[in-house]
Amino acid sequence: MVDDEIRALAAVLLERVGELAKEIATRIRGALNDYDAVPEEELEEACRTHYGNALQTLAGQAPLDTDTTARIGRRRAQQNVPLPSVMTAYRIGVKYFWEVVVGEATASSLVGSDQLVAADSAMWELQDKVTEAVVSGYHDAVAQRLLASDQERSALVEALLAGRSMETDAVWSAAEALGVPRNGPFAVVAAEVPHIGRQALPEVAAILSRRGILSAWRLRPDIQLGIVYLRTPRDLDVLVEVLRHQAERRVGVSPPCDDLYLTGDDLRLAKVAMRAGDAGSGAVTVFDDCPVAVAAAGAPDVMVRVVTSVLGPIKALPASERELLLDTLDVWFSCGGSAEEAAKRLYVPSVGDQRPRCSSSVIVWG
The missing domain is CATH 3.30.70 (Alpha-Beta Plaits)
Known part of the structure; x- marks a missing residue:
């Protein structure tokens, strides 16, 4: 990815990685209140891990360790640090890291402008991979938490609906x-x-x-x-x-x-x-x-x-009305649910006029 001059510069900065990590952690904590949930020592260790690995990669001493980066992303999700704040923290760290690289290159004359351009390209390629790993780890943790929460809720619903003995x-x-x-x-x-x-x-x-x-x-x-x-x-x-x-x-x-x-x-x-x-x-x-x-x-x-x-509601009626309705219901059932046929059977002749007995009942049940 880079030439010998950049490897030499990265090796020099590796000796200062503890100092760099402490400063990056201070800047992150000062800019983002969401990082109050992250213990100070843990944040410094994460910065040391990230930028130490990046310098080792630039120095040709070790491959980029995205697994560790993903674990840190999962940890931030578990601490409820919003993902936008996590991304902002990485931008703060990269900005300071590049300032240090340029400052050291200028002070030591280890590399020239052309090599710095190559180093810039290499660093951003590394940062893209780091960011991808962090986001992947973060999303994995969120998905696991949602799944666990859903499983717990599902188990509680099952317990209630299964009629199990619960105090x-x-x-x-x-x-x-x-x-x-x-x-x-x-x-x-x-x-x-x-x-x-x-x-x-x-x-x-x-x-x-x-x-x-x-x-x-x-x-x-x-x-x-x-x-x-x-x-x-x-x-x-x-x-x-x-x-x-x-x-x-x-x-x-x-x-x-x-x-x-x-x-x-x-x-x-x-x-x-x-x-x-x-x-x-x-x-x-x-x-x-x-x-x-x-x-x-x-x-x-x-x-x-x-x-x-x-x-x-029929129980609340007087006995005579209740009997009348139930008789009508019985006829309606015997007529196969036909209101018209039930009305014919309930038609009772009377003196001077013929009226259907329980016509209102037929309407009710029909």
Whole structure:
């Protein structure tokens, strides 16, 4: 890369590498507050490593060590030093380093102008490789941290939805880690994946977050699950809107529950709602909005909730009205759900005029 004169100059500067590293570290710390997170000795050691290796390379004593440079980049990411600040620190170091090279060359007369031009080209080539290694190491650390965070969040969602025994403190800790409130209402979402291991609702957490809705998700081989915090009643409508836009396969949404501890119970209801949709479609079924479809896809114990939500108000009626409505319902069922046929069967003649018995009931049930 360089001639003998530059190698000789680099060898001379190697003897001063400790002094150079200390000065570069001082300049970086004075210019960048973000480097307060980096211990003083560690920063000096990093500068000594970087510029010592660069001088060794220019002197022909060792190849450029990009592995060590990448480790330093990973370390800065772990210390939460922003990448732009890391790049600025390197520019500060290179600027000072080149000033020293030029000063030493002028003072010692070891090299002339032509050799300095060659040295400049060689130094920037080295710096490009160093920068590439630093950025690569930094991005690797960020990716690993995000992956670890995602895995932790996924495990917490799994623990809540699997109905595992969790103490109250553990549930609260899970809520804090997931970034959702301790108290609801919450809804559980179950989405059928298009292929094994592939997300059914890509980027759904980010999309909901932009709409002001907090959520946490877990991907299983055949289903993607989510816990969604419904801050306002309107949030359920927004959730369904987003799901309908994103879904490729069936999606089910559970009834809201107020306790994060109970989301495991609601998972089953979300799955029942999902199965109520047409297979192969992107249908989004909300459990409480489709009682007939849910009843068809559910189990006997699920029917208890359906009956309670659909027929519950009848219990509050006077006995005579309740009996009238249930009789009408019985006729409607016996007519295969035909309101017209049920009306004919319920048509009862009276003195002077003929009126359909329970016509309003037929309308209600039909």
